[in-house]
Amino acid sequence: MRARHCLTTTLLVLSFLIVPGCGYNDLQGLDEDIKAAWSEVLNQYQRRADLIPNLVATVKGYAAHERETLEAVTQARSQVAGIKATPELLNDPTAFQKFQAAQGELSSALARLMVVVEKYPDLKANENFRDLQSQLEGTENRITVARKRYIDKVAEFNKMVRFFPTNLTAKYLLGMDVKPNFAVADEKAVSKPPDVKF
Numbered sequence: 772m773r774a775r776h777c778l779t780t781t782l783l784v785l786s787f788l789i790v791p792g793c794g795y796n797d798l799q800g801l802d803e804d805i806k807a808a809w810s811e812v813l814n815q816y817q818r819r820a821d822l823i824p825n826l827v828a829t830v831k832g833y834a835a836h837e838r839e840t841l842e843a844v845t846q847a848r849s850q851v852a853g854i855k856a857t858p859e860l861l862n863d864p865t866a867f868q869k870f871q872a873a874q875g876e877l878s879s880a881l882a883r884l885m886v887v888v889e890k891y892p893d894l895k896a897n898e899n900f901r902d903l904q905s906q907l908e909g910t911e912n913r914i915t916v917a918r919k920r921y922i923d924k925v926a927e928f929n930k931m932v933r934f935f936p937t938n939l940t941a942k943y944l945l946g947m948d949v950k951p952n953f954a955v956a957d958e959k960a961v962s963k964p965p966d967v968k969f
Contacts, residue, residue, distance in 0.1 A: 794937030808921040833894035847880040867951040
């Protein structure tokens with residue numbers, strides 16, 4: 772009985788010495804950092820989604836016959852709103868990819884809307900539109916920064932999940948796996964230099 776108690780005590784002491792060295796706390800901290808960075812990404816996406824109805828309404832007043840473009844923006848926003856962006860989304864690569872695709876579609880629809888705006892000098896001169904456009908541009912920049920922070924945190928976490936000995940803690944003790952990261956939808960299109968015409 773006494774030998775069993777000594778063995779239990781020894782194992783307990785060893786676990787207190789080994790667990791901190793196996794990355795347990797670091798993995799937990801990085802997981803929380805990722806959740807915080809993801810929340811900031813979602814915050815900026817929400818900010819953009821909140822601006823869109825006002826932007827569409829302003830453009831609609833000047834460019835009513837551009838119905839197709841305005842509907843595309845509204846539909847893309849609805850698709851984004853239909854995806855539940857929860858922390859669990861980070862653990863599901865398929866759902867994460869679907870979320871990323873919906874955000875990409877919204878970005879594309881907004882870009883088409885800005886092209887339409889170029890046809891309407893009165894709209895471009897409208898103070899309300901200029902303010903909304905400025906807010907949207909600022910939000911797009913914030914999205915870029917928030918995504919970059921998220922990407923950095925995921926890279927740091929994924930290294931710990933894959934490197935020895937923390938990979939043992941991640942896999943067997945915590946059941947953690949690598950997290951999905953943002954990717955370019957069409958790498959070939961991005962890698963091709965743009966055509967510049969004068």
